[in-house]
Amino acid sequence: MRPQLQRLASALIEAQRILIITGAGLSADSGLPTYRGIGGLYNDHTDDGVPIEVAMSGEMLRRDPALCWKYLAQLGSACLGARPNAAHRAIAQLQTLKPDCWVLTQNIDGYHRLAGSPEDRLIEIHGELAPLHCQRCGQADERLAEHLQQPLPPLCAACDGVLRPPVTLFGEMLPVAALERLRRQLAKGFDLVISVGTSASFPYIAEPVMQARRSGGVTVEVTLSRTAISDLVDFRLEERALDVFPELLSHITAHNICK
Known part of the structure; x- marks a missing residue:
């Protein structure tokens, strides 16, 4: 050694x-992939023209959940695809x-x-990343992998509210x-x-x-x-x-x- x-x-x-x-x-x-530095996915702006800190923020999830989930889904797919x-x-x-x-x-x-x-x-x-939960009614949803294969943002089966993972988003x-x-x-x-x-x-x-x-x-x-x-x-x-x-x-x- x-x-x-x-x-x-x-x-x-x-x-x-x-x-x-x-x-x-x-x-x-x-x-x-990391966000920044060696192998970083988002060393500049996202392909939507905004920094990743804006795209994956709590404010963006409220204002444009489809855009926020576009990048959450990229991260989620990467996590589920590795060990x-x-x-x-x-x-x-x-x-x-x-x-x-x-x-x-x-x-x-x-x-x-x-x-x-x-x-x-x-x-x-x-x-x-999981389990997801509904921002409207609070119901839990364990089907992260399934939702990533469907149109975004994922919606609650009970009330059609937007689901989110229990992560700390930017801001x-x-x-x-x-x-x-x-x-x-x-x-x-x-x-x-x-x-x-x-x-x-x-x-x-x-x-x-x-x-x-x-x-x-x-x-x-x-x-x-x-x-x-x-x-x-x-x-x-x-x-x-x-x-x-x-x-x-x-x-x-x-x-x-x-x-």
Whole structure:
């Protein structure tokens, strides 16, 4: 194992409370495009002439639900057409080995849950793609894949209201329950925080890293592009999570066997 990974693996073995923060770069290795940067779908305007932040906003869903759903459907189809990768699975296994290891994800693809991350230690800060629910009557609808094959926007079978996924669209507030879970865990502190595949541009993503740094914890960044926190972390790996996490897991597993 490379020296830097060896040191990071040792830090993971010693740490008790661990937070892994994940962004679009993690799921890019599953074939899911990111919004921005390397492999980004929307590095400029959409083909409707508006930025993706406008097209996929709460305001657009109210004003022109068909246009908003055009881009929600692109994202939904991409998510349903791919699967968790080796990094998702390694993170889930790390959570099995470390009972106080949490995942905070910006991703709405559900891959952490599919890979086996326990829901009681998973914070999906931007929500998820399913189940859909009616904005008029509140009825739930589990048929996301079916609706994506039909005219958009999808409508409620009970009242013909427009359906929406439980995601945080641009311009909307973050889920209160998810924020509260994050606040409770941050109040307890973390010995080690890893930022994976995210630009860390949102305060609620960067702050856990900064808090760990202030308290003397170990901070790590795994991403192919430099970010605002790149110069502040103890370990920076400009590599794919797909390569890093299985290697880390193998070392930690071997250490546990030898104990």
